[in-house]
Structure formats: C-alpha cells, structure tokens
Amino acid sequence: MNPVRLIGGEMAGWTDPSPVSGALAGRLLDLLRPLVPEDGRVLVAGPHAPSLVDVLGSFASVTCLVRSQSDALALGGHCDTVLCGTLAKLTDTDRYDVVVALDGVDRLCSPEGPQHDWAESVRVLRRALRPGGALLLTVENELGVHRLVDRGLATSGDRSWSPLGEFGTKPGTPARLAERLTADGLTVGWLASAWPLPTAPSLAVAVEVLRDGPAGALAAAVTGAVAVAYADQPVLADPRRLAAAAVRAGLGPELAPAWLVLAVRGDRAPTALPGVLTADGPTGALPSGRLVEELLITACLGHDLPELRRVLGLWALRHPGAGFDNLVLDGDTLHLLDPARPNREPGVVLHGFARTLLTGGYAQPWPAAADVPALTAILLAVAGLGPEPPDCPEPGPAEPRPVREHEEQVRRFEHRLAEAADQLRHTEIELAKREAELRRARLQIAAFSGTVGYRLTRLGARAARQAVRAVRRSDPS
Template sequence: MTRSNLIGGEMLNWSDLHPADARPAAAGPAATALVTATLQPDDTALIAGPHAAELITHAADTATSVDLIVRSAPDAEELAELLDDAKGQVFCGSLDRWSGDETYDVIVALDGLERLVGPDTATLPWAEALRRLTARLRPGGRLLLGAENAFGFQRLIQPDIAAALPRDEDWGRDIADRAPAGLKPLRVALGDAGLQVPQTYAVFPSLIQADVALASTEGFAAVVAARAVASRNEGPVLMDPYRLVLDAAEAGMAIELAPAWYFVIGAEVPAVLPEDVVPEGEGVLLEEHLFAALRSDDQAELRRAIPAYVAWLGTGGAGSPDNVILDGGTYRLFGEPQDLDVVEHLERFARRSLESGLRQPWPAAADPHQLTARLASMAGITVPEQKFRRSEVVRPQGSAEQLTTVARIADELAHASARAILFEGTVSGLRRSRTYQVGHRVLGPARAVRRRIKRARWKVKKAVRKVLR
C-alpha cells in the first residue's frame, strides 16, 4: 500500500497537478514513451517532481515499486490514493529536506529540478539538486532528466509578455537554482557531476506537453517537430512557428533551439519518441517542393507538379501537399488521409502559402480563392464562383512575415506607379509630336463629319418609328 510521508518544506495550499496560476506537471506521449522504453519489470523507480498522473500510473504498472517525491501536500495525498494498490511511497516536501537512504534503479525527473523545492528553501543550486538526486541512483542505474531551454523557439515565436506578470509560483529564487542556459553548458554540468555524456533528445513543443522527442531533426523529423511547435502557437506570433523550425533544422540549429531537452543516462532507447511518428524512406514533402518553386519563380515546375499531383488525387490519393511525400514521380501519405476534393486540397495549399508570407510569383494578393483558381487552372480545372462563399483575405501568421509582405506590396506599388508615370510621359510626348499634331488636324474634321452622319441616321430612325406607330 502506498503511503504519504511529510519530509519538510511541503506546500500545503498548492497543487502542481491542478495549478490555478502556474505551470502544469510534465506530460505528453514522448514522456510516457521514454518511461516505457526505460523501465523494466524488476526495477525500483523514483519519480521526482511534478509529473502527470497518467505517466505515474503507467510507471507503477511496469516497475516493481515506484516512489514519488512532490512538494505539494494535496498532490501527495491524491497520488497516494491513486497508487493505493501499488508498491511504493510518496514523499512530500523539498528535496533538500529528504534525509532517507533509499536508492533506485531508475530516477525519472522529466520536469527538471527547479520544482523539487518550495519557497521555504532559500536556495538549492541546480548542480546541488542534481548531486542529491543522483546520490540515490544505484550503480549502473538509469536517469531520465528534463530541462527547459531558456532561449528556445518560444523566445523567437512569441513576445515574452507573461514574464512581466509573475505567476503564483514565481517567487524570488537564486539564479544558480535554474538549469544552465543552453545545451552545451548543460552537457558540461552533467559531465562535472560525473555523469557520462548522455543521449539527448530535443523535446517539442514543451516540457509540460512533450508530444515528440527526437535525437535528430534530419529529414522528416524536422517536419514532425515543426508541426508540434505550430500546434501550440496558433495565436499572434512574431514569426511563423512552422517555417521557423524548418529553417532552423535546415541550418542545423533545431536541437539547440528546441523548447526543452531530455537527457537519458544509462539506458538504450529509440531515436524517436514515440516511435513511428517520423516516416521512413526518401523524398521531400510536396508542400516544400512547391514552396521552393514559388520562391524561385519557377512557374514551369509549378505547371508540371500541380497537374501531376492532381492526377495522383484522381487515382484515389487523399492528402494535401503538407502531408504528401514526393519521391521522384511517386507519392505517399505522411499522416492520415484527408476527406477533401481536389479544389479543397489546392485551397489548403494556397492558404498555407499565404499564411507563411511566402513570395508569390504573381502580383501580390491575399485572397486564397484567386490563388486556388490560378493553381487549379494549371491542371485544367475551372473553379466555379459558387465554390467560394465570399472573398477572403489571409494575412501571414507571423508579424515578421506580415512586415515582409507589406514591404513587397509597397515595392510592387512603387514599380506600378513608376510605370504609370512613364506611360503618362510617353503619351504626353506623343501628343506634342509633329506626327500626332498633323494626324489630329487631318482626322479631326473626318471625326466631326462622322459624328454628324451618326446623329442624322439616329434622327431618321426616330422619325420612321414615329410614322409607323
């Protein structure tokens, strides 16, 4: 039977499992997959810090015994009741007050080390917290450690407005209590603690919602990471999250800029968590192939690729360009099929290209319907007017892309204005030329005679109609 033990420094009126104004506990499919890949049936495990109840019960179902250390007294009581049929103990309080001599085969601290103490602890340096935790690791044991990135994609995507409004848990702490800033300093700190260079995962989109963890962001892994980050940043952003992650991966910086990391010490685990979320094989995302053609104004490639893609849809294909892999002349799905018709697939691509602020090879326009009709015409498809209810303007998602689009439109307007001025000057020059003057004098009387003849004919026709009545 699981018991709850108060060890000192516990927070009586606080919950990390059900926070009112604080971060939730660490959770997500990647966190659960990592625990699953690490724990063995004969292991004794310690889960240190706030972790989702689902992850804790999963570990309790796998290992021989699971102990917990949490700082929240209500959480400790809830978890002790949840694990009533499991073997283990719940220690409630701060890590620096824990004086027992228990050791473990596996220690899970995927939330990091910062939330292992409460406000009663004046200071507990991160390195000291790591030392205290690893002292409970048995020889040959395994450690799963999480850490947030102080300068990750989140700093580049959204303005840090929340930092000016402290949450309930943001009491004053010594700067040394936080994890070292940056991947390299973290690895150095782990080495200084006597831990061998760990296997490192980049965690997306955050430590508290780890949808995917990747040892590498090469190939389609970068797309998986980009989708995870974009899914958590649907509101106003500084830059397009999806595009930012892909560009960082192309530059080899996606791991360093990841929102968080997992460090795995002493365990053999897959390169991707959860497994099978990254497609295997060669090829390129069809959307990226089309985007590349748009950037380089390669309309010939667009007129080749769009009809080929539409032909594939006609054979039963069911994927928009953002979840179809192009491998030479073949296509395969990247994810679940989409129940859309051909025009709707093209409209989805048009909308995504406008939301990303991508350069268009045609005059600037923010109407996805017009762009869809243009793309459909390349495959010989005429889009009826009633297909779209009304005209719609799609603005780039990121502020940076919006400014770029405004600059591009301003440049196009400047060029159009310059051409209009040039044309007006050319016309004015022609009117002042001798040839124009001679022609005007010759043709002027002829035009006057022609107007008189037309008026006479009209009068005759009017008189005839009056007689006939």
C-alpha cells in the first residue's frame, strides 16, 4: 500500500533543501515519549530528516506533511502516512497527540494554494491537536546571530514569496512568542534558544537559564556550537564574538538563531524539559566564573600585565594543554568545560591566541610584536614556558573567515606599509643630503689640489717622511 496521499497543492519537481537534522533534534524528539499514549499519533509538519521520523516511529504512529512530492516519496518508507500538499489542505478531522514542526512553518505552504502567514499556520497546527496535545515548534529569529553574520540575503531562495522580518506576523522576541501562543489557547511549558542554526541545532538552552545562568560557561557553550557550524565559512563578522557578547550582556535569547517551544493545547502543564540540552543529552550544573579567553583579551586591552601573568601562570600550571575557550576561571580555580576535547601543545594554544589578538584587531601591551611568531614568543615568556615559539605549529581547528577581521588585517598592513614608506622617504632625504655634502667635499678637494701651495705642501711632507726614515736607518741603537 502506498502511504503517500496527495491532498492538493503538492509541488512536483521540487525538493526542500536542508531538512531539519542532527543528534540534538533526535534527543529532543525522544523526550516526547511520555507525551504520547499507547497507539498515539504524531504529525510531523515540514521537511525533517528520515532519521528523525524513525525516532518518532519507535513509539508512535507517524504522519508526515510535506509540500514536495519527491520529499513525500522519500519519506514513504519511514512513516505510516505521508500527506503531500499545502498546509491549507490539512483538515480538522484528523487529530494528533503531538505535532512536531522543528522546521518552523515557513515551508508548509506552496504557491499552489493560499499563503498562510506565521500566525495562521500556527492556528492550523493547533487545530490539528487533540485537547491536551503537545506542539513542538521551532521559530526562526530574523534578527538572530546567523542573520547578522550571513553574507547572503534573507529573501533569496525558495522562501522569496513569503513575507519576512518586519513584513510578517512572526514574533521577534521570546516574550512575544509566549504571549502569542498563550493567546491562541496554548500553554507554554518550555521555551529555549537554539544554536547555532535553525535547521541544524546542536545546543538548546532554556531562555531563563541563558539569561540568568553562569554567563561564562554559557558563553563558552554557545561559542563552541557556533564555531563548529561556521568553521572555514565566509561571514560578515565573527559569529563567536557576537554570540558570546550577547550572552554576557543578557541578550542571548533575543539574538539566538531560533527558539524551540513546547506548548500544550489547553491548561494541562506539559512535561518539563532540561534547561541545557546538547547532542549528548542534558548537561549537569555549569560552573561559575569567566571564560579564560575573555579574561586574557580584557587584560591585553587594558595592558594589565600582572593579570596576564596570573591567568597564564594558572593555565600553565594546571591545564597547559587546554584551549582558552574551554576553561572558566573562578577566582584561582580553573574549571574544564569539555574534558572530551583533545589537548594541544602549550605553544600551539598560545600561537592560536596570538593569531586571535592580531587578526581581531585587539590592542595588546607589545605593539612591536607585529606578527604571530613574535607575539607567541612573548606570551610563552609571560606564561613561564620559555621564549621559543613552536617552529611548525600544528594546525588548529578551522575558524570562520569574517570580512570585518579581514578588513582589519588590511588596515594594519596599510598602516605598516605607510610607516615603511615614511621611513623610506626619510632615508632618501638623508641620502640626498649626504650626497650633496660629498659633492661639495669633492669640489673643495679638487679646487685645492691644483694650487702651488698644495703641491709644495705635499712635497714637504714627502721629504719629511724620507728624512725620518733615513734617521732611523742611521741610528745604530
């Protein structure tokens, strides 16, 4: 029996790229198990990876709703029923215990039918829930970090016919999102920010935890997730610095790439989900303190040499192979955030930090150290590890390629070239002066060498030298 049902508005010859995937999404779906009764039904709305559908299929009867006909055929072997068509064709006759829309609602309508905005799409999904049913929804933040650093346009691609940003009805903050869902008769039980990308999250942090939790450890977790997603990718600005600054300033939920929300139709309290969830599962208590990398950059900006020696000394004594973005310092206590992350040679760690200082345009107490090897040697000496940097440092993890930092490097090179040009002009002026003095001296020598007095003086000096040599030969002693 063919599980694919064409309900109208299906898109033939089209496929939705980048469906939701990742281990975190699988962990999150597995946490929905207590919400599904025996022989319960789950609706998966939008493009999702088949592996995620298989997770739900292990404990529920799964129905998928996609607009692409080719995507529907690909999902046919992973779920009980596939509804192929636009969201507007979804009827109220079928009710589900859980509705999953981790891709959001932007790719549920097709150009072959009515174009529902965000609010209308959410209402359709709510009507598909049984009383007491749960909705797991992803809402992309149009002002998230991923938008702020993206070099492309938000209006490009397959969603170009849909209203975006200030032209749509999508809520722009977590607070507004909760208010809108409550107004539609849904009780919000869990609201979290998703990092680093809406379609491939690897970290979910509850909004209240991200706003009021230990900023240092949370900033490190968010930075690590963003660094992996944007490794060796061209971006407008470094997303790691932007995300960490947002978390430290208490704006992490507002600048998160997306929000994950679990809401229940009615007044029943939904199942509580973890405050911090990664691909490996819920995390334990996070340590307090500040990230070592932030402390070192702050000390460099303030030319605080005692603080630099203190922090680098503690690092060299206790965790010399750990990266500065994997350590939190609370007083004089260092906490390792991810013990599974491999260690590197101390010289390699300091080499990477020196590159961060120079490529990021950060001020530092040694302006004469204009290249990475020279600055690495100084940092090694400050840490008490010797003055010699590694000859061939092993390559570190790939980093984002921000345009802003590249422009800062160009500015520094232009400044150094301007200084070199000034020195060259000064040298040319000094050479011109020396050449003029040498020409004057040669003219004077040539002028005096032709006079009678000059010739007589030379003859007298020669006769005197001959007389002295004759006296010395005649002296028997």
